[in-house]
Each structure stands twice: as C-alpha cells, then as structure tokens.
Amino acid sequence: MIRPAMRPPAAGGRCLWLVIILALTLATGAANAQADRPADFSDLVKAKLPSVVTVTSTREIEPDQRIPMPQFPPDWPFGDFFDNLPGMPPGGVPPDRPARALGSGFIIDPAGYIVTNNHVIEGADEIEVVLNDDSELPAQLVGTDPATDLALLKVEPDNPLPALEWGDSGAAEVGDWIVAIGNPFGLGGSVSAGIISATARDIHAGPYDDFIQTDAAINQGNSGGPVFAMDGKVIGVATAIFSQSGGNIGIGFAIPSALARPVIEQLREHGEVPRGWLGVQIQPVTDEIAEALGLKDTAGALVSRVVPDSPAAEAGLQVGDLIVRFDGRDVQDARALQRIVAEAEIGSSAEVTVRRDDSTETLTVTVGRLEIESQQASAAPTETDPGRIGMALAPLTPEMREQFGITEGTGGALVADIAQGSPAAEAGLQPGDVITRVGSTEVQEPEDVV
Numbered sequence: 001m002i003r004p005a006m007r008p009p010a011a012g013g014r015c016l017w018l019v020i021i022l023a024l025t026l027a028t029g030a031a032n033a034q035a036d037r038p039a040d041f042s043d044l045v046k047a048k049l050p051s052v053v054t055v056t057s058t059r060e061i062e063p064d065q066r067i068p069m070p071q072f073p074p075d076w077p078f079g080d081f082f083d084n085l086p087g088m089p090p091g092g093v094p095p096d097r098p099a100r101a102l103g104s105g106f107i108i109d110p111a112g113y114i115v116t117n118n119h120v121i122e123g124a125d126e127i128e129v130v131l132n133d134d135s136e137l138p139a140q141l142v143g144t145d146p147a148t149d150l151a152l153l154k155v156e157p158d159n160p161l162p163a164l165e166w167g168d169s170g171a172a173e174v175g176d177w178i179v180a181i182g183n184p185f186g187l188g189g190s191v192s193a194g195i196i197s198a199t200a201r202d203i204h205a206g207p208y209d210d211f212i213q214t215d216a217a218i219n220q221g222n223s224g225g226p227v228f229a230m231d232g233k234v235i236g237v238a239t240a241i242f243s244q245s246g247g248n249i250g251i252g253f254a255i256p257s258a259l260a261r262p263v264i265e266q267l268r269e270h271g272e273v274p275r276g277w278l279g280v281q282i283q284p285v286t287d288e289i290a291e292a293l294g295l296k297d298t299a300g301a302l303v304s305r306v307v308p309d310s311p312a313a314e315a316g317l318q319v320g321d322l323i324v325r326f327d328g329r330d331v332q333d334a335r336a337l338q339r340i341v342a343e344a345e346i347g348s349s350a351e352v353t354v355r356r357d358d359s360t361e362t363l364t365v366t367v368g369r370l371e372i373e374s375q376q377a378s379a380a381p382t383e384t385d386p387g388r389i390g391m392a393l394a395p396l397t398p399e400m401r402e403q404f405g406i407t408e409g410t411g412g413a414l415v416a417d418i419a420q421g422s423p424a425a426e427a428g429l430q431p432g433d434v435i436t437r438v439g440s441t442e443v444q445e446p447e448d449v450v
Contacts (some may be wrong), residue, residue: 167233279310
C-alpha cells in the first residue's frame with residue numbers, strides 16, 4: 001500500500017499549522033527589524049569619546065553689567081544670608097567676578113585644532129579646553145564665523161590628540177540613527193542617541209540655516225559637540241534646541257557637516273570666511289506674486305533692490321528681475337540663492353539667468369566679496385519689518401499692472417501680500433493696493449517704502 005509521506009491534517013490541525021506559520025513570520029520580521037537596529041553604541045562611543053572635549057570660556061564683567069540680586073520682603077527669614085555673603089556687595093555680583101560659559105567641542109586634527117560653536121566662546125577673554133582625561137589646556141581662537149555659529153580653536157598638546165573624521169551629511173536620511181556626545185549642564189562625556197527627525201531645517205538663526213533636526217537628547221552645554229553617524233564620522237555640530245523650559249524635549253538641531261566642514265577649513269586657512277557678494281536685496285516668490293507674474297510655480301528669487309555700484313548693478317540686474325539660475329545652479333528660492341552666492345569664488349565671473357517681463361536673459365556678473373557690515377542677498381521679503389507691519393511689496397511690472405488693473409501712469413509699490421492680524425491688515429491694506437506715498441514722501445518702488 002502506498003501512503004503519502006505526510007497525512008493531510010484535520011481541520012483542527014490546519015489551524016494549528018496556520019498559527020505556527022504566523023508565529024514564525026512574526027518572529028522573522030522582528031529578527032529583521034532587530035538586525036536593522038544597532039545592538040548598542042558602546043564600540044562607537046569608546047572609540048570617539050577621547051576626541052570630545054569640554055570648552056570653558058571666561059570674560060570679565062564690567063561694573064555696569066553687574067547682575068542684580070533679587071529683592072526679598074523685609075521680613076524674609078533668609079534675607080540676611082544673601083546680604084552677608086563674603087565678597088558680595090549690596091545689590092549684586094561683584095564686578096570683578098568673571099562670567100563663565102561651558103560648552104563642548106571636538107578635535108579634528110592631532111595637532112590640536114578643535115571645533116566648537118561661536119556662541120560658546122563669543123566675547124571670551126580666556127578659553128580653556130578640558131580633554132577626556134581631565135587634563136586642561138589653554139586655547140587660542142583661530143577664527144570664528146557668527147553667520148554659521150562656528151569657531152575653531154587651537155591648543156598645544158604634548159602629544160598628538162585623537163582626531164575625528166568628517167562624514168557626509170548629504171547622505172544622511174530622516175530616520176537614520178545618530179549619536180551625540182557633549183557636556184550638557186557641565187556633565188562632560190555625556191552620550192545620547194536618537195534618529196534624524198528632519199533635514200534642511202530653517203529656524204531663522206542665520207542666513208545659512210540648513211540644520212539637521214534630531215530627537216537625541218541635546219541640552220545646554222552640548223553646543224559645539226559632535227553628532228555621529230553609525231560609521232563613527234561627524235555629520236553634524238550640535239548647536240541649538242527648541243525648548244520652553246531650557247531642557248531637552250526631543251527637538252535639537254545640528255549644523256550639517258556639508259556646511260560646517262568648508263567653514264572650518266576657511267577659518268583654519270584665513271581666520272575668517274570670505275563669501276561671495278552679489279549686491280541685491282531679494283524676496284521669496286509667494287503664490288500671489290507667482291500668479292501675478294504668470295509663473296507656473298514659486299521657484300526663484302525676486303530682486304527688490306539693487307545696491308548702487310555693486311556687482312549686480314554693474315551686470316545690469318534690475319528691480320523686478322526673477323533670478324532663476326546662478327553660476328550653473330538652479331535657484332529654488334531666496335535662501336538657496338544666498339547660499340549659492342556665498343559659495344561662489346570671489347572675483348570669478350558667473351552667469352545669472354533672470355526672467356524679465358516676458359523674456360529670459362542671461363547676464364554675467366563678477367562676484368564681489370561680502371563684507372561683515374553689508375548684505376549679499378537678504379532672504380527676507382522687501383518689506384518694512386514683517387513682524388511689525390506684516391506686508392510684502394513688489395515692483396509694478398507690466399504683469400502686475402495687468403493682473404490688478406493698474407494704469408501705466410501710476411507709480412509706487414504694489415502690496416503683494418498681507419499677513420492676517422498684522423498692523424497692515426488692521427489698517428485696511430489689501431493685496432493689489434499701490435503705495436504711492438509714505439508720510440510726506442513720494443515713493444516709486446518697494447525700496448523707497450522700506
């Protein structure tokens with residue numbers, strides 16, 4: 001008699017097999033998920049912790065900067081205690097007591113070059129670096145770049161120091177694991193881990209905002225510390241947190257290595273960061289402006305002012321030009337143009353493609369040098385302060401005149417957008433209005449209003 005190799009299971013048996021198969025499937029999925037998750041970060045931390053340092057900066061307090069003491073009720077039982085502290089003058093901290101700031105940093109060269117944040121050492125009279133072995137070394141400031149909040153220090157070690165390697169922040173993706181090491185609240189050598197929550201964040205901290213957002217615990221004192229990818233390379237410099245209490249709530253920000261690395265290299269070579277300058281004031285293209293200009297989208301940066309005798313003026317750029325391409329790179333928005341111009345080589349010739357009226361023109365500009373007191377291209381709209389007034393202005397181009405029915409002989413600045421609840425809205429201004437006079441002064445263009 002020929003029998004099957006396995007007897008078909010009964011109905012109840014089939015249910016049992018299904019349960020077993022489902023359990024095996026779930027177990028396999030859990031195992032795969034666990035394989036994608038690091039078992040721990042101990043090897044990475046052991047290898048990189050010696051390269052992370054504590055940065056201490058001190059500055060003398062001027063007599064007029066004395067911190068006032070709190071005022072207590074006359075019958076408060078501990079009032080005399082504060083009044084009689086040794087060396088404490090009535091009303092505040094003695095003027096000769098230095099102010100101290102604590103932050104983090106990391107070694108990028110065995111010779112003693114250390115990266116930190118500008119705000120950690122800003123205004124410091126003395127800077128000291130505490131290594132992982134608790135040895136202390138005086139540090140000299142090589143250079144600082146307030147625009148990106150980066151600074152480079154130099155110490156003179158007796159022996160080569162363990163240095164870190166820059167990674168590629170451009171390859172980092174939302175959801176990737178990262179590790180942060182720093183000195184939160186003076187607790188040196190603290191480690192936290194999390195994921196990348198977002199990239200290219202603009203938190204309005206500076207003109208070149210492009211932050212990595214993470215839920216790894218970053219607190220006061222982490223500033224200047226490294227953020228690592230899982231390969232152990234630095235892809236970010238911890239710099240800011242979003243918090244109403246001053247403590248971590250899972251929203252921290254790091255300067256990406258793609259931005260930090262070239263800045264640090266410039267600081268090491270020049271002690272400063274030379275940046276390109278175009279000489280225009282620009283504003284974003286809002287949906288209303290795009291519709292008025294007959295544009296398909298909001299890409300580009302609208303020129304609202306051209307600085308006299310600037311590279312832009314010499315190249316022939318005009319108010320109302322829409323810059324869509326610069327030096328071979330597409331301009332997606334006003335922020336993108338800022339970064340592209342800043343990265344351009346000073347003295348080089350760059351082609352600028354603009355949309356002017358109904359045509360496209362290509363101009364050649366010689367990139368100038370951005371001075372600290374000047375602005376190469378402001379990403380804020382051409383407006384009086386939007387936080388105070390709440391209106392965006394645009395030049396009266398032919399498209400704008402046709403869109404809003406404005407006669408050719410009318411001059412002034414077009415109100416392109418109004419923020420709800422703003423002073424401009426409360427005053428009755430509306431998109432499509434034309435401002436012809438401010439006070440007793442006649443205006444012809446948006447910069448005249450500003």
